[in-house]
Amino acid sequence: NAGVMQNPRHLVRRRGQEARLRCSPMKGHSHVYWYRQLPEEGLKFMVYLQKENIIDESGMPKERFSAEFPKEGPSILRIQQVVRGDSAAYFCASSPGQTSGNTIYFGEGSWLTVV
Amino acid sequence: ILNVEQSPQSLHVQEGDSTNFTCSFPSSNFYALHWYRWETAKSPEALFVMTLNGDEKKKGRISATLNTKEGYSYLYIKGSQPEDSATYLCAFDMAGFQKLVFGTGTRLLVSP
Numbered sequence: 001n002a003g004v005m006q007n008p009r010h011l012v013r014r015r016g017q018e019a020r021l022r023c024s025p026m027k028g029h030s031h032v033y034w035y036r037q038l039p040e041e042g043l044k045f046m047v048y049l050q051k052e053n054i055i056d057e058s059g060m061p062k063e064r065f066s067a068e069f070p071k072e073g074p075s076i077l078r079i080q081q082v083v084r085g086d087s088a089a090y091f092c093a094s095s096p097g098q099t100s101g102n103t104i105y106f107g108e109g110s111w112l113t114v115v
Numbered sequence: 116i117l118n119v120e121q122s123p124q125s126l127h128v129q130e131g132d133s134t135n136f137t138c139s140f141p142s143s144n145f146y147a148l149h150w151y152r153w154e155t156a157k158s159p160e161a162l163f164v165m166t167l168n169g170d171e172k173k174k175g176r177i178s179a180t181l182n183t184k185e186g187y188s189y190l191y192i193k194g195s196q197p198e199d200s201a202t203y204l205c206a207f208d209m210a211g212f213q214k215l216v217f218g219t220g221t222r223l224l225v226s227p
Contacts, residue, residue: 003158004158031213033213033214033215035215035217041219042204042217042218042219042220043159043204043206043215043217044217045214045215045216048212048213048214055212056210056212056214058214091158091159095213101146101147101164101166102164102213103149103161103164104149104161104213104215105158105161106151106158106159106161107158108156108157108158109158
């Protein structure tokens with residue numbers, strides 16, 4: 001059973017470009033979470049999605065960031081018009097359900113560098 | 116603002132030593148406490164999910180306890196090995212649907 005798969009692992013973008021990060025959850029998991037780790041900081045919650053629904057996006061910056069988890073295909077975290085401060089590691093996680101007490105499995109992360 | 120504190124920040128022990136770390140979290144609105152082991156360039160590896168006051172969980176040489184009334188959890192490693200070297204993270208489920216608030220971790224280095 002493959003784990004949470006993220007791609008690309010490393011992405012370099014110039015300021016003003018768009019970044020798209022993809023996440024395929026573990027097989028059978030319908031709940032996806034995105035977390036961000038800024039330099040010298042801990043992991044911070046960004047958004048929680050189920051298939052075709054955003055459940056909680058309270059951790060997402062108000063502008064330029066969006067996330068989706070379509071009926072078919074991976075979850076996408078999209079950052080428009082990237083700025084240097086968006087440089088971070090973005091981690092996707094998945095779980096089989098939203099019941100507290102479920103294990104949440106993380107991917108290996110996507111490292112975004114904005115130059 | 117929810118704070119999850121971990122101590123110590125870093126720890127250097129010799130092979131064979133036993134060690135423990137602390138995770139402190141808010142004692143109100145508790146849903147679950149997660150422990151992860153994180154090696155550089157890898158995904159955080161789930162160790163335990165703890166939901167009940169007094170919970171004790173064990174996985175090999177690693178065990179954890181939970182006190183939700185006073186808001187802390189301990190992670191113990193018995194007979195540390197070099198391969199235990201990693202950052203150990205705890206995360207507090209603040210909303211009941213696994214929206215996790217992470218501590219900054221305890222970095223463990225085990226020397227042979």
